[in-house]
Amino acid sequence: MMKKIQEGVISFIFCGALSTTMLPGCTGHRTVENNRAVVDSVLMDTIVYLDKGNTESPKCQVKINFKYLKSAQANDSLTEVINKVLEETFSSAHAGAVSPVAFVSSIKESLASEYLNDVQKNYETDVKNGMKADEIPNWYNYEYDINSELTEGKDSIWNYKVTTFQNTGGAHPNTWGRWVNVDATNGKILDKKNLFVKGTEEKICGLILPQLLAEANKRLETDTLTCVEGLNQVGILLDTDLYIPDNFLLGKDGVTFLYNRYDIAPYYLGQFELTVPYSEIETYLIKK
Structure with a gap:
């Protein structure tokens, strides 16, 4: 059959x-x-x-x-x-x-x-x-x-x-x-190893965080999220620190980082695509 x-x-x-x-x-x-x-x-x-x-x-x-x-x-x-x-x-x-x-x-x-x-x-x-x-x-x-x-x-x-x-x-x-x-x-x-300068992950995450806060405020229709503690209260970054994901793209205008469902937030909030302009992140990229 x-x-x-x-x-x-x-x-x-x-x-x-x-x-x-x-x-x-x-x-x-x-x-x-x-x-x-x-x-x-x-x-x-x-x-x-x-x-x-x-x-x-x-x-x-x-x-x-x-x-x-x-x-x-x-x-x-x-x-x-x-x-x-x-x-x-x-x-x-x-x-x-x-x-x-x-x-x-x-x-x-x-x-x-x-x-x-x-x-x-x-x-x-x-x-x-x-x-x-x-x-x-x-x-x-x-x-x-x-x-x-x-x-x-x-x-x-x-x-x-x-x-x-x-x-x-x-x-x-x-x-x-x-x-x-x-x-x-x-x-x-x-990949990350041959694109981002070693030892700069914390600084890069510092550039991603404002993008995450802005997107979270937009999705939750609020303007009260201003720090990691606030994100924690709505279930974002509750079980992990912010990190550079393996999924990212070097686009025309900036680096876009993809966090899939469950990576940093609960299912109902969906995935996050956060773009940092080259004007901010260029100094942390390995020159090719």
């Missing part, structure tokens, strides 16, 4: 059935490096039904938007290196596929398989025991949406953002991001 459903899902992708689309589409965005490559994408939207052929049965919807570089030149080793980094960031477990389309297909097949393994037996048991359509609990329905953005940042740096939305029957869905900076001249990831 499970094998047949999985095979049917595969055929949806390659036969172009209405429930699934997977299309590469060039955005026309050019790289910093000699205009040799453009930002392209593989888009995929599919639905896996627990009861194959029954669109009223519980389902898992998977949406994927994988951005990568497409070179106009043969044997472009630099673009290959950068794309490997992008794949590792997007989904390390599936990196190294023969093509971007195969990479996305592998991710989709994995999520579909996990869904069937998680709930199919329980669902079949419930149906066998007489569960009616209007009695099916909502937690049988899963949803995944993995999106990416690839843009030019400061100097010769690619900014890559991967945002994952996941709803797998828990108390609430969750969304998180992973951001990386890629040197467009050699394909290497630029």
Whole structure:
């Protein structure tokens, strides 16, 4: 039963059935490096039904938007290196596929398989025991949406953002991001160690704090938060000190730091994207 459903899902992708689309589409965005490559994408939207052929049965919807570089030149080793980094960031477990389309297909097949393994037996048991359509609990329905953005940042740096939305029957869905900076001249990831001057974390956090206070006041519709103690009272930085996150981007105008849900604040406050202008933080950046 499970094998047949999985095979049917595969055929949806390659036969172009209405429930699934997977299309590469060039955005026309050019790289910093000699205009040799453009930002392209593989888009995929599919639905896996627990009861194959029954669109009223519980389902898992998977949406994927994988951005990568497409070179106009043969044997472009630099673009290959950068794309490997992008794949590792997007989904390390599936990196190294023969093509971007195969990479996305592998991710989709994995999520579909996990869904069937998680709930199919329980669902079949419930149906066998007489569960009616209007009695099916909502937690049988899963949803995944993995999106990416690839843009030019400061100097010769690619900014890559991967945002994952996941709803797998828990108390609430969750969304998180992973951001990386890629040197467009050699394909290497630029992380905290090779971008921020050693020993300056406290000073950098001192620049992030006003941004955090301003954003927290805005979200809570107040102007009373002026210090860490005030943030603590509303649940922000309650269990951790302010720190430089691994997720940040060197954009055109400043450094933006991403704190995912639960990193520094409770779920209901969402994630925080806090930008410090280069005019303030430049002195703490390692010059390249």
